[in-house]
Structure formats: C-alpha cells, structure tokens
Amino acid sequence: MREWQAQDRPLLEVKNVTKRFGGVVANRNISLFVERGTIVGLIGPNGSGKTTLFNSIVGAHPIDEGEIWFDGREISRYRTAQIARMGLMRTFQQTHIFGKMTCIENMLISMPERRRQLRDLFSPGSRADRARAVDLLQFVGLYSKRHHLAGSLSFGQQKLLEFAMALMSEPKMLLLDEPTAGINPTLINGLVDRLRRTNAELGITLLVIEHNMRVIMNLAEYIYCLAHGELLAAGPPEEIRNDQRVIDAYLGAS
Amino acid sequence: MNRRLRHISALTALFAIGLVGPWLMPAYISQFAQLWLFIVLALSWDIMGGQTGYNSFGNIIYFGIGMYASAVAQVGVVWPVADYTAAKGGGTEFVFTAEQIYTGLALGIPLGGLLAMAAAIVFGALLLGMRGHYFAIATLGLAVAIAELAAGWDYIGAGSGMVTPTLPQEIEGPVLFYYLSLALAVLAILFYAWLYSTRFRLAINAIRDDEDKAEALGHHTTRNKMTAWAISALFTGMAGAIYGNLSGFIDPHDIAFNAEIGVWMILMAILGGKGTLWGPIIGAIVFFVSKELFWTYLLGWQRVALGLLIVIIVVFFPEGIMGWVRSRWPHLFAAPHLDGDEGNAAAAATDERKEAANA
Numbered sequence: 001m002r003e004w005q006a007q008d009r010p011l012l013e014v015k016n017v018t019k020r021f022g023g024v025v026a027n028r029n030i031s032l033f034v035e036r037g038t039i040v041g042l043i044g045p046n047g048s049g050k051t052t053l054f055n056s057i058v059g060a061h062p063i064d065e066g067e068i069w070f071d072g073r074e075i076s077r078y079r080t081a082q083i084a085r086m087g088l089m090r091t092f093q094q095t096h097i098f099g100k101m102t103c104i105e106n107m108l109i110s111m112p113e114r115r116r117q118l119r120d121l122f123s124p125g126s127r128a129d130r131a132r133a134v135d136l137l138q139f140v141g142l143y144s145k146r147h148h149l150a151g152s153l154s155f156g157q158q159k160l161l162e163f164a165m166a167l168m169s170e171p172k173m174l175l176l177d178e179p180t181a182g183i184n185p186t187l188i189n190g191l192v193d194r195l196r197r198t199n200a201e202l203g204i205t206l207l208v209i210e211h212n213m214r215v216i217m218n219l220a221e222y223i224y225c226l227a228h229g230e231l232l233a234a235g236p237p238e239e240i241r242n243d244q245r246v247i248d249a250y251l252g253a254s
Numbered sequence: 255m256n257r258r259l260r261h262i263s264a265l266t267a268l269f270a271i272g273l274v275g276p277w278l279m280p281a282y283i284s285q286f287a288q289l290w291l292f293i294v295l296a297l298s299w300d301i302m303g304g305q306t307g308y309n310s311f312g313n314i315i316y317f318g319i320g321m322y323a324s325a326v327a328q329v330g331v332v333w334p335v336a337d338y339t340a341a342k343g344g345g346t347e348f349v350f351t352a353e354q355i356y357t358g359l360a361l362g363i364p365l366g367g368l369l370a371m372a373a374a375i376v377f378g379a380l381l382l383g384m385r386g387h388y389f390a391i392a393t394l395g396l397a398v399a400i401a402e403l404a405a406g407w408d409y410i411g412a413g414s415g416m417v418t419p420t421l422p423q424e425i426e427g428p429v430l431f432y433y434l435s436l437a438l439a440v441l442a443i444l445f446y447a448w449l450y451s452t453r454f455r456l457a458i459n460a461i462r463d464d465e466d467k468a469e470a471l472g473h474h475t476t477r478n479k480m481t482a483w484a485i486s487a488l489f490t491g492m493a494g495a496i497y498g499n500l501s502g503f504i505d506p507h508d509i510a511f512n513a514e515i516g517v518w519m520i521l522m523a524i525l526g527g528k529g530t531l532w533g534p535i536i537g538a539i540v541f542f543v544s545k546e547l548f549w550t551y552l553l554g555w556q557r558v559a560l561g562l563l564i565v566i567i568v569v570f571f572p573e574g575i576m577g578w579v580r581s582r583w584p585h586l587f588a589a590p591h592l593d594g595d596e597g598n599a600a601a602a603a604t605d606e607r608k609e610a611a612n613a
Contacts, residue, residue, distance in 0.1 A: 058470065084472030096470065098463035100529070101456065109456040113472035121478075122452045169471055 011036040011173055011205050017066030019056050026052040028229045039199050039206045041220030045249055049229040050209045051093060054175050058090045059083045071172060085113050087172035095158040099151025103142055103161055106150050107133035110165035133168060140164045140194065156183040167198060173205040180212050192219055217241060272436045287432040287500055289542045290439035291493045296522035296534035297446050298489040303520060304528030305455060306482045307462025312393030313490050314516030315400045319373050320366030320491025321498035321510045322410050325418050327365045328358030339411040350419045358419060363495040370491025371484045378480045401511030415505040418498055431500045438496060442489045450531055458482050525567050527576025536575050
C-alpha cells in the first residue's frame with residue numbers, strides 16, 4: 001500500500017468495502033485509491049468483482065461495509081445521480097446510449113448537470129454547447145454520424161459515443177468498464193491514444209477495467225488486481241506483470 | 255422550404271381552419287369542438303407515453319378531475335354545490351346569468367387544470383418509481399379506483415352525476431365552447447411546440463431511451479418525469495373542464511372517467527406517431543373523423559369498424575403515420591438547427607460581419 005500526505009488526499013478512496021449478494025461475497029474488504037490526475041487500472045479474471053466494485057462506487061447499489069470517499073466527501077450513501085453531479089461518471093460494459101436520439105442529441109443531453117439550473121432545461125441550449133458536442137464527436141471519430149440515430153450505430157461506435165458523452169459531462173473522474181471490448185482491433189490504438197489525451201489534456205482522472213493486458217499495461221501507471229472478490233495484488237504495471245499470484249489467477253491455478 | 259417554415263405554415267393553416275370552420279359547417283360545431291379537445295388529450299398523453307416512455311393508462315383521471323373541479327367552481331360561485339347536486343340538476347331555481355357563466359368558466363377551467371396538475375404531482379410521487387408495465391398497470395388501477403370514488407361522493411352528485419350550469423338564452427353554448435376548445439388547443443399546441451424545442455425534450459427522451467443512463471449522467475430524472483406528468487395533467491384537466499360543459503352532463507363512468515376516452519387518447523397518439531409533435535395532432539384528426547363517420551354510417555357496426563381500424567394501424571403503421579412518413583421521406587426530418595457546425599459557422603460569420611460594420 002502506498003502512503004499519502006494528509007494535504008493531498010487521493011481523489012477516490014475505497015476503504016475496506018464489502019459487498020454481498022445473499023451468501024455470495026462479491027467484494028471482500030477491498031481498499032484502493034486513485035490520485036488526482038492519474039490513470040489507474042483494475043484487472044482480474046471474469047467474476048472477480050470488478051464491475052461490482054464500480055457499481056458500488058457510483059452508488060448503483062448500497063455497500064455492506066466500508067467507506068467510499070470522493071473529492072473529500074464520503075459518498076457510499078449517495079445516489080447515482082448525485083454522485084454523477086459531483087463529477088464521478090462511469091461508462092458501461094454493455095453500452096448505454098439513447099438509441100432513438102441522434103448522436104448530437106445524445107451529446108447535448110450529456111452536458112454537466114451539476115452546473116445547471118432548472119431554467120436551463122427550458123431553453124434551447126447555446127451555440128457553444130453544440131460546437132463542443134461536435135468537437136467531441138470529432139475527437140472520437142463519429143463526426144460523420146452526428147445526425148444518425150445512436151441506436152443505428154455499431155457496438156464499437158456506440159462505445160465511442162458513450163465515451164464522448166462522458167467527456168461532454170466534464171467529469172473530474174471517469175470509471176471506464178472495458179473501453180476496448182468490442183472495438184475493432186485496428187481502432188484500439190487510436191482509442192488508447194484518446195484515453196491518454198483525455199487524461200493529459202482535459203485533466204480527467206481515469207480508473208479503467210480492462211481485459212486487454214497490452215492496453216492496460218501501456219495505459220495505467222498503477223494497477224490493482226482482483227480475484228475471487230478480494231484484492232490480490234497492487235503495483236506498477238511491470239511489477240503486476242511479473243507477479244506470480246496474478247499470473248496464477250489468470251491461468252486458473254490457485 | 256425548410257423545416258421551420260413548413261412547421262409554421264402547417265400551424266397557421268390548422269388554426270385558420272379552426273377559426274372559419276364553424277361558418278363552413280355550422281351543423282358540426284360540437285363535433286369540431288370535441289376534435290380540438292381530443293387533440294389536446296392526444297398531445298398531453300404523448301408527453302408521457304411518447305416522449306418520456308411512461309405509458310399512462312390513467313390520464314383519464316385528470317380529465318375527470320378537471321371536469322368535476324370546473325363544474326363545482328362554476329356552480330359554487332353562485333349556489334351551494336351540495337344543494338345543487340342534491341336537486342339532481344332538475345331544480346329550476348338554479349338560474350345563472352351570462353356574467354355568472356363567464357365568471358364560472360374563467361375560474362373553473364384554470365382550476366380544473368391546476369387541480370389535475372396537483373393530483374399528478376401526488377400520484378407521480380407514488381407511481382413514478384415504477385417502470386414499464388408496472389407503471390401502466392398501476393395507473394390503470396388508479397383510474398378505476400378514482401372513478402369509483404367519484405361515483406360514491408354525494409357532494410358531486412355521486413352515481414347520478416352532475417349537470418353543468420344551464421346557459422341563459424343569450425349565450426350560444428356550442429359557439430362559446432367551440433372557441434374555448436379552439437383556444438385551449440392553440441395554447442396547448444404552441445406550448446408543446448415550444449417545450450419540445452428546449453432541452454427538456456432531450457431530457458425526457460433520455461428517460462424514455464435509457465433511464466439508468468440518464469441517472470448515471472446525473473439527471474434529475476424524478477423531477478423531469480414529474481414535470482412531464484404535471485404538464486400532461488394540466489392540459490388534460492382543462493380539456494376535461496370544457497368537455498363537461500360541452501356535454502352538459504357529467505356522469506362519473508360514462509363521461510368524466512370514461513375508460514373508452516382513456517384508451518382513445520393513447521390510440522390517437524399511436525395512430526399519428528408517438529414522440530412527435532404532429533403525430534398526436536394528425537392522429538386525433540384521423541381517428542376522430544373516422545370515428546364520427548363510423549358512428550354515422552355504420553351504426554350498429556361502428557365498434558367493429560373502429561376495432562378493425564385499430565388493428566390495421568398497429569399492423570401496417572406500427573410507428574404511426576408520422577413514423578411512416580419519416581421512414582419514406584427522411585430528408586423532411588433533417589434538423590439543421592441542431593448542427594453545431596455548418597449553420598453556426600455561417601451564423602458566426604454573419605455576426606463577425608455585423609461587428610465589423612458596427613466598428
């Protein structure tokens with residue numbers, strides 16, 4: 001475990017979180033933290049509790065034990081929408097987009113809700129918003145699809161759209177659930193590059209679940225590995241790569 | 255012709271027909287009044303069912319509440335309501351002057367709308383936590399329960415209903431109620447046209463398409479759903495208030511909380527195309543005209559004909575008339591105003607030129 005100074009507490013701090021579904025312990029006593037401005041990876045075999053942990057962090061379900069701190073506040077009792085308005089946003093493993101709306105409409109309705117008043121809802125939206133929506137669609141390479149219904153896009157394109165929507169909402173931190181799954185392999189390098197630019201240029205902190213080891217080892221500066229709902233290992237990529245416990249967990253020996 | 259111009263000319267034509275209609279076909283003035291109210295009902299159902307994705311089978315509640323509230327207010331400004339309803343509408347002593355009628359309507363119609371709106375906020379708090387079929391079934395149950403309550407409440411005439419104030423000689427009832435219906439329909443259409451040009455439409459469409467995602471984005475989904483249902487109830491309630499007067503008699507089951515009208519509002523919106531502004535308007539017109547024709551020329555078989563029409567709609571036009579038009583001529587639905595680039599680049603250039611001219 002790394003140590004940190006009291007004055008620069010990490011942006012996200014998960015402390016001893018346990019989540020049970022009936023008799024199944026999906027997360028047992030998990031602690032991790034993500035410092036402001038970093039890219040951190042979360043890996044582990046299928047069923048190791050990564051998505052459950054994401055759901056716990058964004059308030060999709062209550063946790064049984066532990067604390068979750070985000071940006072100086074304990075958020076484990078907050079609801080999803082409240083947490084989102086604080087600037088902690090997640091994307092889904094299976095895409096969630098607004099299928100019967102055009103891409104540009106999807107973008108426009110992803111504006112940051114936390115800076116909005118009720119009266120903003122009853123206005124047509126500014127030109128600057130639309131320009132930004134178009135810019136971000138360009139950033140993810142969906143400019144030519146901007147007037148298409150989001151539901152008509154391919155799975156990979158929907159993922160890119162969802163990523164752009166997340167950026168549109170100007171989060172402080174993004175939780176990305178397998179961003180490269182289902183994306184055409186030839187486009188993965190471009191996506192990794194965009195993730196890095198998101199972090200470097202927009203200053204958005206990233207916590208990324210990823211099965212593609214090449215991607216996560218390249219992208220993340222620190223990696224947590226879960227197995228059987230418990231934290232198995234944590235460290236920089238080169239350390240994780242050579243960790244015998246991690247290798248065993250992935251190969252099925254234990 | 256661009257989209258906005260087409261939109262405005264269609265509205266102008268519709269309203270112009272509305273204004274001169276009664277002179278062209280004076281015999282059908284009450285039917286046309288009903289048609290305008292049906293347009294309001296279809297549009298108001300659609301904001302929930304079409305735009306927000308919450309299929310309400312209970313909007314008839316607001317129709318009935320608006321109707322009763324208005325009638326009670328109209329009577330109440332002159333006579334004690336309990337005595338009036340106890341006389342079963344037969345008492346000749348309850349006379350209204352023209353001025354009292356106008357005052358009553360001016361109070362009653364907005365009150366009907368506002369009370370329906372208040373009811374929607376209460377019911378919304380109870381029911382809008384449910385999704386999909388659960389919401390639909392709950393609203394259906396609520397509608398049945400409210401109708402029973404109204405039919406058991408003596409103050410508003412219980413099962414024998416309530417007569418709306420009898421008009422004095424000098425007021426021409428059908429003409430008055432026609433123009434009131436027209437005014438409400440114009441108000442409703444312009445209001446919805448404006449509302450759907452704002453971000454609010456995107457916010458409720460987001461709920462329709464993926465409510466979990468809307469929440470994950472930090473939307474105030476509950477507040478948005480409540481607002482949509484309250485607006486829906488406001489207009490439905492006002493339509494009910496005028497409909498009661500048009501009918502002259504309010505029966506709890508056959509007029510106010512008439513399950514058939516409750517289904518018709520849904521059918522009209524689906525027939526025309528859910529989730530569009532023009533769909534419910536066109537749907538209401540097509541539905542109402544065919545219904546009137548069936549009732550006139552196919553008497554005895556009118557319900558069979560109407561049932562067949564519904565089946566044909568669902569089988570051949572699952573997306574409604576507007577949906578069918580959209581799939582055949584998609585270019586009519588291009589939305590340049592939503593573009594962040596071409597149009598705006600041109601506009602920005604114009605702005606710059608203006609600034610240069612000023613300097």
